[in-house]
Amino acid sequence: MKPGMSQEPTIIQGGMGSGVSNWRLARAVSERGQLGVVSGTALDQILAWRLQDGDPGGHMRRALGAFPIPAIAQRVHDLYFIDGGRASGTPYKRIPMPTIDAPVSVRELTIVANFVEVWLAKEGHSNPVGINYLDKLQLHHLPATYGAMLAGVDYVLMGAGIPLKYPGVLDAFANHQPAKYPLNVTGSQPDDDTLMRLDPSDYLDRELPPLKRPKFLAIVASNTLALTMLKKANGRVDGLIIEGPTAGGHNAPPRGALQLSEKGEPIYGERDVVDLEKLAALGAPFWLAGGYGSADRLREALAAGAAGIQVGTAFAYCDESGLAPEVKRAILEDVAAGRAQVFTDPLASPSGFPFKVVSLADSNSEKDVYDARPRVCDLGYLRESYRTPEGEIAYRCPAEPVTVFVSKGGAAEETEGRKCLCNGLMANIGLPQIRGQYQERPLVTSGDGLEDLTRFLRPGSFHYTASDVLDDLLAC
Numbered sequence: 001m002k003p004g005m006s007q008e009p010t011i012i013q014g015g016m017g018s019g020v021s022n023w024r025l026a027r028a029v030s031e032r033g034q035l036g037v038v039s040g041t042a043l044d045q046i047l048a049w050r051l052q053d054g055d056p057g058g059h060m061r062r063a064l065g066a067f068p069i070p071a072i073a074q075r076v077h078d079l080y081f082i083d084g085g086r087a088s089g090t091p092y093k094r095i096p097m098p099t100i101d102a103p104v105s106v107r108e109l110t111i112v113a114n115f116v117e118v119w120l121a122k123e124g125h126s127n128p129v130g131i132n133y134l135d136k137l138q139l140h141h142l143p144a145t146y147g148a149m150l151a152g153v154d155y156v157l158m159g160a161g162i163p164l165k166y167p168g169v170l171d172a173f174a175n176h177q178p179a180k181y182p183l184n185v186t187g188s189q190p191d192d193d194t195l196m197r198l199d200p201s202d203y204l205d206r207e208l209p210p211l212k213r214p215k216f217l218a219i220v221a222s223n224t225l226a227l228t229m230l231k232k233a234n235g236r237v238d239g240l241i242i243e244g245p246t247a248g249g250h251n252a253p254p255r256g257a258l259q260l261s262e263k264g265e266p267i268y269g270e271r272d273v274v275d276l277e278k279l280a281a282l283g284a285p286f287w288l289a290g291g292y293g294s295a296d297r298l299r300e301a302l303a304a305g306a307a308g309i310q311v312g313t314a315f316a317y318c319d320e321s322g323l324a325p326e327v328k329r330a331i332l333e334d335v336a337a338g339r340a341q342v343f344t345d346p347l348a349s350p351s352g353f354p355f356k357v358v359s360l361a362d363s364n365s366e367k368d369v370y371d372a373r374p375r376v377c378d379l380g381y382l383r384e385s386y387r388t389p390e391g392e393i394a395y396r397c398p399a400e401p402v403t404v405f406v407s408k409g410g411a412a413e414e415t416e417g418r419k420c421l422c423n424g425l426m427a428n429i430g431l432p433q434i435r436g437q438y439q440e441r442p443l444v445t446s447g448d449g450l451e452d453l454t455r456f457l458r459p460g461s462f463h464y465t466a467s468d469v470l471d472d473l474l475a476c
C-alpha cells in the first residue's frame, strides 16, 4: 500500500489461469504488501488433481482442515486424495464437465477448491489477497465466489465479459443469502430460465458470521465498458483495470472488422486506445495493464492518475508461479538466447477472443504437435451454452471433434484453427491428462513483453523470484 495515500495497492499481480498465479505466487506478492491474486479458473480440477498426485507437502490437506464445513471438506478429501499419488500412467479421475445443473459433488468441490487457494494465499500474513475470474466461464461463478469469500478474499477481479450482475452476488453472499446469476445462452428466448442459483444454506451445517464483501475490480479494455460497469452494475464496482492488447492471456478483439497483419495477428488501431483523461474523470480508482511491468511504465501510469498497474508476464515466469519448472526454464532459455516469440492467435481460443501463444518446442504452439493430438473435449470450461431446438440448455466447444460440434448446430468454419486451451493450460502447470498412450502437451501464453524478462536473468541463470519483480517495479 502507498503509506498515507489511498488504501489501494500500487501493484496488482494479475490473475493468470489456469493455476499460473497460484497460492504460492499470490502469497509471495501479498506478503510484500502488494496485491497477490490467485487465478480462480479451473480450481476444482486443480485441487482434485493435486490431491490425486498425493498432495506433496500436505498444503491442500492443511487448507481442507480449515474449511468451516468439515463434512464437505472430508467428502472432497475422500473422493480425490490418493496417498502417495496415482500410480504412474494412471489417468486422473474425471470430474463432470461444467453445466448449469452440476451435481452437488462438483459444487462442493468448487466451493472448497476456491476456499483452499485463497486460504493458502492468505496464510501467515494479514495483507489483502484477490481472486481472478473470467466472465466467459460463468458456470462456476456462484460456488467459486462463495468458496473464496468463505476464505475471506479481499478483492475479486473479473474480465472477459460484462459482468453487470456480479457485484450483487458478492453482496448476497456476504450475508450467506441466496444469489443468482444469468447464464449467457446462445439462442435463448425471453421466457427461458437461464438463471444459475446457489443458496448457502444448502451447504451450511450451522450459522456462520457474516463474510467480508470483497472489493470488485472490473477488467475492461474501453472507456465505454468502464462507464457501463460503473453506471449499470447491480452493486458497487470498486475500481477498474484497463487492459491493453499487449497483455498476456486472452485479449479483447480490436474494434470494428477484424484485420490481420502479414503475420496473421489482429491489428489494433486508434479506436482501441483508452482515453485515460476521460477514464480518470470517472472518479474510480484504476490500474493499467498490458506492457506496464517496469518502473518507468509504473511512473507513467501514476502520472496519468492511475492507482497503479497490473502486471502478468513478469510474474508468470518467476520461481513461485505455477508453470511447470521445465516449461519455465525452456522459455527463459529462449528469452536469454533472444529467440522467444509470442504470437497473438486470432483463432486458437475456443472463446473466439485473440489469445497469445508462446512458441515452444514440443508444445501445442507447434502445428505438427497439435495436429497429432486426438481432438477431444473433456474438461469443457470454455464450452458455449446454447439452446437446443427442444428448449434445453446444452454445451459445445469449437475445439471438440468437428462432427460433434456440427451435430450440435455449430458451424464447421468455426472449428478451424481452434485449440483445446483447457487441456493445454493444465499441462502447462504440470497436470497433463493421460488418455491411453497420449499425454496432453502444454500451450503457453505470455504478454508481448516476454523478451524483456532478460532483465531478471543473470548470465547462466534461468530463474528469478516474485520479489525480484517487485524490487524492479518499485525502483522508481
Ligand SMILES: Cc1cc2nc3c(=O)[nH]c(=O)nc-3n(C[C@H](O)[C@H](O)[C@H](O)COP(=O)(O)O)c2cc1C
Residues within 6 Å of the ligand: 013, 014, 015, 016, 017, 018, 020, 039, 041, 132, 133, 134, 158, 159, 160, 219, 243, 246, 247, 248, 249, 250, 289, 290, 291, 292, 293, 310, 311, 312, 313, 314, 316, 445, 446, 447, 448, 449
Ligand atoms: C500466463 C498468463 C495467464 C493469464 N491469464 C489470465 C486470466 O486467466 N485471467 C485474466 O483476467 N487475465 C489473465 N492474464 C492477464 C494478466 O492478468 C495481466 O492483466 C496481464 O498479463 C498484464 O499484462 P503483461 O502481461 O504485459 O504484464 C494472463 C496473463 C499471463 C501472462
